[in-house]
Amino acid sequence: MTLHAVTACRPGGPVLPSDGTGCTLQPLPHRSFRLGRHGWLGSWQATTVERTLPHVLRHVLDGEAFTNLARLTGESDAPFTGMLFTDSDVYKTLEAVAWAAHDLPAGDERLEQAERLVDLLQRAQDPDGYLNSRVQGDPGVPRWSDPQWGHELYTAGHLFQAAVAAARCDVLPRLVDVATRNADLVLDALGDEENPHVDGHPEVETALVELYRATGHRAYLDFARRQLDRRGHRWLGESHFGSGYFQDDVPLREATRATGHAVRQLYLLAGAVDVAVETGDAELLAYAVRIWDDLAASKTYLSGVHGSRHRDESIGDPYELPPDRAYAETCAAIAAFQLAWRLLLATGEARYADAMETTLHNAIAVSTSTDGTAFFYSNPLHLRSGHDGTHEDAPSQRLPWFTCACCPPNLARLLTSIHDYCLTTSAAGVQVHHPSAGSAVLDLHGGHAVRLDVTTEYPLDGAVAIRVETATDAPWELALRVPGWCTNWSLTVDGERVDATAPDGYARLRRSWRGGHEVLLHLDAPARTVSPHPRVDAVRGCVALARGPLLFALEEADLPEGVVLEDVRLVGLADDGSGTRPGVRIRAVVETSSQPGELYTSTPGTGRTSAPFDVDLVPYHRWGNRRPGAMRVWIPTAS
């Protein structure tokens, strides 16, 4: 077995394509862009580091994720409990600590807790590199003997991703050793060309590519590619949910539709993009784009997440997008965001950045309470009046933790690195995909140093001010994304109007930026209605309200006493939509049935309609932070 020392790992964030790939865009080094803590993203990241991360660490250290490993070293005599993949909670948490480490003072408790976890992993790991508390703790279970449900490679993948984060952030150095020892064992055991083994839950593919990028060990990349090409031959067997659940029913290169378990599908696609860009595999990239197109055309919630079914956490049929029974798992939203980022880097196309924005500010943001310590596992767009909130997958309020605790640590690892997803560079210059208050210091192609200071309340407001400073005369392009939702915008440089267009979704300013210059992008963001495709039966006759990238929701707490949410009908926006108000206020009426006791009737008649009244909506991501109660994003229009 060969160990692959990480001596020269570039200081990147998540997803760091190798030099010389065909990627259109390159991410910045980790922490090149530092968020201002009072901006929207900066504030969210600060809450994550200060509230969510300690909360997650405490649950991991005090719970089964810890004891399942500690029993291997004799430090716990508790039996194995919980999901088969509780180790992955540890790994995702360590990844989050690694991304956050720059901001933590030496000796910080979070770093110490992370070191304690790494220490435990190192001691729990078998001498040959194997590490999986479920399998090691039960001598009756052979390694890799339950590919459908065992999650062994899935769990290993999260170990690799944590190690990559540690390497790129230059912390928790022993974690890289644990990971590469494990990865090398996996390759020894399963890497043979003829071996058909794949894991029921994709994840290891993208992780292996990242581990290759961090170590330079090509065998990891080759194994990732083989994992992708082994899939789709029904080797995993049928299971209760069929081969499609695992995306094992059709070879990737032949697949035409998004299918099965949403997180599995999205992680698999992420791995495919990673392999495609590292190996120049245009066919594989085309597969990912094709499936992404299928998702975008008929299988995406307005909040930017996929997966309508609770039964098997699956994507569902085309246009099957019920708002009340949306599964819309938090991890699926995170996975969609990560996938779109990979596609953005590969292609430079604005639609992927648009999708990231929708998902981040809605489906991901709604998952977490304002205080950062309570979470939704599923993220419906309608909570019905009279909802029975006793199931943890469809509660009436966010919960501190879950039987399957995959989402909270996944949120932590995403938000601690969220700044890495805002800007990119290319041969042409700098691209601003997600305007966020903060400062970037970066080196352009050619070695020119540039500083960008971004001042904005975005997404709450459409004004984005960017101060550009550089010492070089050489011209380069500053590209500012103009979101797809924006139909009216303007741009000034040093106070002078620039007559720019954005035919491909980016307003591009190519010039010499020597000295300091002020760029002001104004995105007009009036409240607007959004209508669904007429095939989305579940929200027929409804519109949603949005402002900029933010969805808004009608919450029971804001309704007049005694009004049932499902009786409210939208008359229109209550103001003139000019964009002066920061929120959304609607005019509504209450329409009640002419036969309130009858569920069905052949003589419907006309119900009673109340006098109109005005009501403020809340940003969708803020709902459920007051008392429990009904909520809806899609509001029926008045008859």
Place this chain on the structure above:
Amino acid sequence: MTLHAVTACRPGGPVLPSDGTGCTLQPLPHRSFRLGRHGWLGSWQATTVERTLPHVLRHVLDGEAFTNLARLTGESDAPFTGMLFTDSDVYKTLEAVAWAAHDLPAGDERLEQAERLVDLLQRAQDPDGYLNSRVQGDPGVPRWSDPQWGHELYTAGHLFQAAVAAARCDVLPRLVDVATRNADLVLDALGDEENPHVDGHPEVETALVELYRATGHRAYLDFARRQLDRRGHRWLGESHFGSGYFQDDVPLREATRATGHAVRQLYLLAGAVDVAVETGDAELLAYAVRIWDDLAASKTYLSGVHGSRHRDESIGDPYELPPDRAYAETCAAIAAFQLAWRLLLATGEARYADAMETTLHNAIAVSTSTDGTAFFYSNPLHLRSGHDGTHEDAPSQRLPWFTCACCPPNLARLLTSIHDYCLTTSAAGVQVHHPSAGSAVLDLHGGHAVRLDVTTEYPLDGAVAIRVETATDAPWELALRVPGWCTNWSLTVDGERVDATAPDGYARLRRSWRGGHEVLLHLDAPARTVSPHPRVDAVRGCVALARGPLLFALEEADLPEGVVLEDVRLVGLADDGSGTRPGVRIRAVVETSSQPGELYTSTPGTGRTSAPFDVDLVPYHRWGNRRPGAMRVWIPTAS
């Protein structure tokens, strides 16, 4: 242990309240009403006896239901496989054979197969009466140690019901011995007043009451009552789905809403009505009526079935009635029918007969293919274009059998006894609830013999002719149900118009019927549209089409080539609705999105609308008998 011989069991059908209960109506003896085999119900029953019953017997005898029992006697060395309650498939099948036995010639293979199964049961039963192949076959599992999921009393309940059917039909005599030995053991083990044991799946309650009715052994009734009153104290524990899943969260007498697993809820209610009428417990009957009202008000599909959720087979929130993801389990439809029958007997109220009719002709009828050998487990009201039909709980076509095979034998036992649900008697006379071609010979209160010959194509046609023959002068009342869907009807006796009304849902003719008389009820049944309550979000802007009690559906096979079902909009009925056509023909247009590639838009514009075209709908219960394809009951109206 005392054995309770069944020496004088009355020859009834399913549900036979004891003499002297407060029941308003009394069922007829089994086979007092014999269906004509060319009528709607008679034809269905014939298909059941001739096609479904052999199909079910073959699957039971050739499958795990048999081998799981045969391994107890050494006749099989296969391991236990399948659901924990495969014995119940055997019991439901035996019940079906018992109800059908009158029509089977001596030496018929179905009777021989049933005798073979009874023989196996007798030999598999432990000396003390215990019988459960799952528990007996695994010495490590104590009896009744898994009340949440073990289904031991549920399975026993189906044994008792099979034995009751055998006793009432005077066949399979050894089955009564097996059942009473088992029931007495259950009472010995769990019957103590202080014992909190209840089963996760209700069923034994109604079965024990029936076994009490068949044997006269009061202890069975008392134990059934105790089972009901033990429930609701969270003794079963939380489970993954919560206590409400088992209806164990609230004591019955305090419960206000239908909750949890639909079949569990409905079987529990059936047991409550049975205990209530046998013990004169008005509070318990009020509980059942209250929960039934809750179901009827907001938790019932238009097809007459309950249960919207696949995840936990549960009822769902108020007005949560998605047509495409309707779970609408076949067994839930059967249970709803059985519950409504019990409430009809108890109260005499027409609304329960109306509900039975809706459920029978739609939710139950749709479950089975026209040839009687393929079945739906779940019964959606919309199968989407592009549906992924690879899951057996949401296939694109009916399947011959299921991993959980509860539904096919349940259909068999219902349809072999379906004639028993059509007519009742009371002190006043005879009630015709479900007009079906056939002949009844019955004894009225007072001992007067009456013969009724019913000629009708109902529900395909609204004309019901009844020839009444009796030798007695004494007046008595012939009550004919006028269905709730019917707004225009007429009645003649011997050709003369009768000026009858039906304020409570029954047209009542009280007179002397001496000699022979011809009664003709004409129910006007034009095609009509049905609208949902405005809170049913999932079908907003849609109507359904019905004719008499039959729902109709738009099936892809009937659409012009290339038209996507979800693009079709209803303009109106294609004929004048006068009721001359036997089916339903609609006028429709195809409306396509102005932005077909966009799932959501803020500038919806106006899509293209095709020229109108006419299309025939199929009766909902007939859909899916041609090639696989999309279907919908709820059709959006044209804009």
